[in-house]
Amino acid sequence: MTSIREEVVKYIKKKYKASPENLWRSYPDYAVFRHDDNRKWFAIIMDVDADKLGLPGNERIDIIDVKIDDLMLRDILLQQEGYLSGYHMNKQKWITIMLDGSVDLQQVCRMIDASFLDTASKKKKDKFRQPKEWIVPANPKYYDIEAAFDAADEIDWKQGAGIIKGDTVFMYVGAPVSAILYKCKVREVDIPYYYEDKNLKINALMKIKLLKRYKRDAFTFERLKSEYGIYAVRGPRGIPNSLSAALK
Numbered sequence: 001m002t003s004i005r006e007e008v009v010k011y012i013k014k015k016y017k018a019s020p021e022n023l024w025r026s027y028p029d030y031a032v033f034r035h036d037d038n039r040k041w042f043a044i045i046m047d048v049d050a051d052k053l054g055l056p057g058n059e060r061i062d063i064i065d066v067k068i069d070d071l072m073l074r075d076i077l078l079q080q081e082g083y084l085s086g087y088h089m090n091k092q093k094w095i096t097i098m099l100d101g102s103v104d105l106q107q108v109c110r111m112i113d114a115s116f117l118d119t120a121s122k123k124k125k126d127k128f129r130q131p132k133e134w135i136v137p138a139n140p141k142y143y144d145i146e147a148a149f150d151a152a153d154e155i156d157w158k159q160g161a162g163i164i165k166g167d168t169v170f171m172y173v174g175a176p177v178s179a180i181l182y183k184c185k186v187r188e189v190d191i192p193y194y195y196e197d198k199n200l201k202i203n204a205l206m207k208i209k210l211l212k213r214y215k216r217d218a219f220t221f222e223r224l225k226s227e228y229g230i231y232a233v234r235g236p237r238g239i240p241n242s243l244s245a246a247l248k
């Protein structure tokens with residue numbers, strides 16, 4: 001029967017392509033997992049005597065240490081079975097999880113995911129983060145997006161900073177329309193393209209697919225301002241949960 005420790009190692013190898021590194025001759029069963037670019041650790045698996053963890057008994061217990069930046073969550077987890085202060089790590093920034101079944105495998109994997117993102121470079125965070133929703137402006141003075149979506153349901157658009165494949169963009173068409181008209185899914189990013197004039201600079205394009213149309217009077221700028229606190233749409237920006245729910 002496969003142990004939880006073996007399942008955890010298998011999960012990290014499959015999802016993050018990170019292999020265990022055994023750095024200490026004296027502790028051959030200690031395994032570190034780190035990022036391939038910034039070389040930061042995001043997990044370390046060890047087997048430790050129970051009494052060194054402040055637990056009764058003298059058997060060796062498999063544990064994993066992961067990074068945790070949310071101190072409130074850390075304090076909550078430490079009240080639960082299977083979680084301990086970071087063993088041999090910064091106890092404010094790391095937490096120990098026992099791999100004895102007291103914490104189910106799915107939750108252990110979620111904690112590894114959070115640690116991976118907490119320690120990742122910006123480029124890698126963008127690659128592995130969950131999809132986000134954005135409002136993206138379209139200025140009809142420079143491009144007729146309404147005509148473009150009347151002709152096709154998939155178009156190329158200037159790629160906004162931070163937007164990745166899988167994100168959702170709500171296209172806000174500027175004056176004289178001044179309203180959100182389209183919901184789109186980002187299908188492709190980093191399409192090579194360069195353009196620059198006195199009003200516009202483009203370094204890359206993204207491909208967006210039309211999912212939904214909105215009436216011109218549904219999500220006007222006045223409504224965005226009065227109901228959702230959005231006072232300007234000058235570039236790609238996130239949206240509040242209340243607006244996200246309304247747009248669905």
